[in-house]
Amino acid sequence: MNGGRLARLKQVLVEETQMFNGRLYAVAIAGKLLRGRDARIAALLRMAGSTVGAGTRVEALPRLNGQAAMFQNLTLGRDCVIAEGCSLDLEERITLGDRVRMGAGVMILTSTHELGPREHRAGPVVHRPVVIEDGAVLGARSILLPGVTVGAGAVVADGAVVTQDVPPMTRVAGIPAVKVAGR
Numbered sequence: 001m002n003g004g005r006l007a008r009l010k011q012v013l014v015e016e017t018q019m020f021n022g023r024l025y026a027v028a029i030a031g032k033l034l035r036g037r038d039a040r041i042a043a044l045l046r047m048a049g050s051t052v053g054a055g056t057r058v059e060a061l062p063r064l065n066g067q068a069a070m071f072q073n074l075t076l077g078r079d080c081v082i083a084e085g086c087s088l089d090l091e092e093r094i095t096l097g098d099r100v101r102m103g104a105g106v107m108i109l110t111s112t113h114e115l116g117p118r119e120h121r122a123g124p125v126v127h128r129p130v131v132i133e134d135g136a137v138l139g140a141r142s143i144l145l146p147g148v149t150v151g152a153g154a155v156v157a158d159g160a161v162v163t164q165d166v167p168p169m170t171r172v173a174g175i176p177a178v179k180v181a182g183r
Contacts, residue, residue, distance in 0.1 A: 045074065053078035053098065066090030073110075076100075077134065092127035092146070100132050103140035103158065112146050133168065142177075 041058040049071035052058075056076050063086070066073060070090035076082070077098035085105040088094055092110035096102075108130050116123030128147030132138065136150045139158035150156060151168030160177040173180045 042076075045071065045076070050074040050076065052076045053080065055079040056082070058082045060084035062086040062088045064088050064090055083140070091125075093129040094132075095129065096132045097134035097136070097152065099135045101137045103138060103142070105141040106138045107141075107143045109144065110146050136166075 039057070041061055042052045042056050044061070045058065046052045049069070051074070053076055055078050057080070058076075059082060062082065064070065065087075066089065073090040073093045074088065075093070075095045077096050077100060079098055080096050080100045080102070082102045083104040083106070086102055087105075087107040089107075089109045089111055094108055094110060110130055111125055111127045113121075114123035114126055115121060126146070130144055130146065131149040132144075133150060133152040133154075135153045137155045138144070138150070139156055139160065141158060142156045142160045142162065144150065144156075144162045148162050148165055150162065150166045151170065153169040154166045155171040156162055156166065156177060157171070157173035157180070159175075160173050161175045162172065163176040166172050166177070171180050172178060
């Protein structure tokens with residue numbers, strides 16, 4: 001291999017490993033090995049630096065992304081259930097109260113882009129925390145956008161996209177999610 005190719009290979013390796021998060025990689029491998037062992041996955045998240053309350057069950061390790069200290073941005077209350085296939089953007093804090101239920105494939109986002117000028121619409125990245133209060137239910141494949149709070153006892157229907165706060169004891173559905181009749 002000539003000197004130019006070797007230098008380019010080194011440059012590519014440096015660029016590709018700059019964002020490497022060894023802790024995330026180790027947790028992801030362990031999560032795959034522990035699949036179906038709810039208590040062990042919760043313990044794994046605790047060991048990585050997240051706060052996980054007693055009795056919380058994590059059916060499969062969620063897809064996670066964030067910076068080096070991302071695990072500290074995750075707080076799960078007591079007796080929560082996290083179904084498989086969920087995605088958590090841990091660029092900013094995600095807080096679940098006690099007895100929260102997350103259906104399969106729920107996605108919680110904490111980062112987005114501001115609207116930029118016409119020439120380049122994806123402006124600067126902004127981070128906003130997401131809070132899900134005690135007893136709330138997030139239906140399968142629902143999506144929560146950055147900065148929202150889902151109030152205590154609220155229900156987010158399957159497939160809903162939550163773009164603004166959901167008051168306590170309210171049921172929302174649709175894209176974007178709006179209040180619907182019934183409790």
